[in-house]
Amino acid sequence: MLTILGGTDAGLVRKNNQDKYEYKVLGELLCYGVLCDGMGGTDCGQLASQTATDFVAQALERDLRPGMSEASLKGVMMSAAAGANALVFDTAAQNPGCAGMGTTLVVAVVSGESVYISSVGDSRAYHFGSQGQKQLTKDHTVVQMLLDVGEISQEEAAEHPKRHLITRAVGVMPQVEADFVEHPFLPGDVLLLCSDGLYNYAGSENMDAPALLTHLEKSVGAGSVDNLIELAKNIGGGGDNITAVLICREPAQPEEGA
Secondary structure: OEEEEEEEEOOOOOOOOOEEEEEEEEEOOEEEEEEEEEEOOHHHHHHHHHHHHHHHHHHHHHHOOOOOOHHHHHHHHHHHHHHHHHHHHHHHHHOHHHOOOEEOEEEEEEEOOEEEEEEEOOOEEEEEEOOEEEEOOOOOEHHHHHHHOOOOOHHHHHHOOOOOOEOOOEOOOOOOOOEEEEEEOOOOOEEEEEOHHHHOOOOHHHOOHHHHHHHHHHHHHHOOOHHHHHHHHHHHOOOOOEEEEEEEEOOOOOOOOO
């Protein structure tokens, strides 16, 4: 059985929230989660993220079916990202004041024993299981490019002046390429989708596996992501919008007589 929890908060600095999310359980082992973080000014960022979130959620709910092959799932998810990109781009063209607006996008589909992730921008997906924590997405940012070529260290990246500049976003250009990855998703596993308002402001020590797992367990136990949101607000100062979506797979039940 799958359970999904989601929540968002404007934070302690910004008056408006440009983060949007949606999710739905479609079957015993089939669900999706979508998270977007808009950019391009308050109203335009909200328009971009809402447009993309709505489009992708509707496409997934329409096209996902139990037992789909990885190739079919990838086709559905990449098509949804491409369609969202085209719609946001066209919407910006029809609203001159929103020229250049865009949004990040991270999508998770759990199907059977696997989770499939597509992403554009710097919103992230983290997997938590018996083997520990793993970040499943790769940021499309200037800082990530510098890390990849070895020009800066992880420590320098955390304070780099261009750490917020993304290199790929939904809706900014006529076409965009989304990353795609598959990862096992077994009984007891948890997936976290989050905007940079969580992972940037929760503090690096709290995003380490043991500490973050503690917060995840509290959130799952409470049936709410408020614990994660408060972490970013109270410890990091809540300088950005904060959004989290947790997809949880129920632990395996012990066999009778075991």
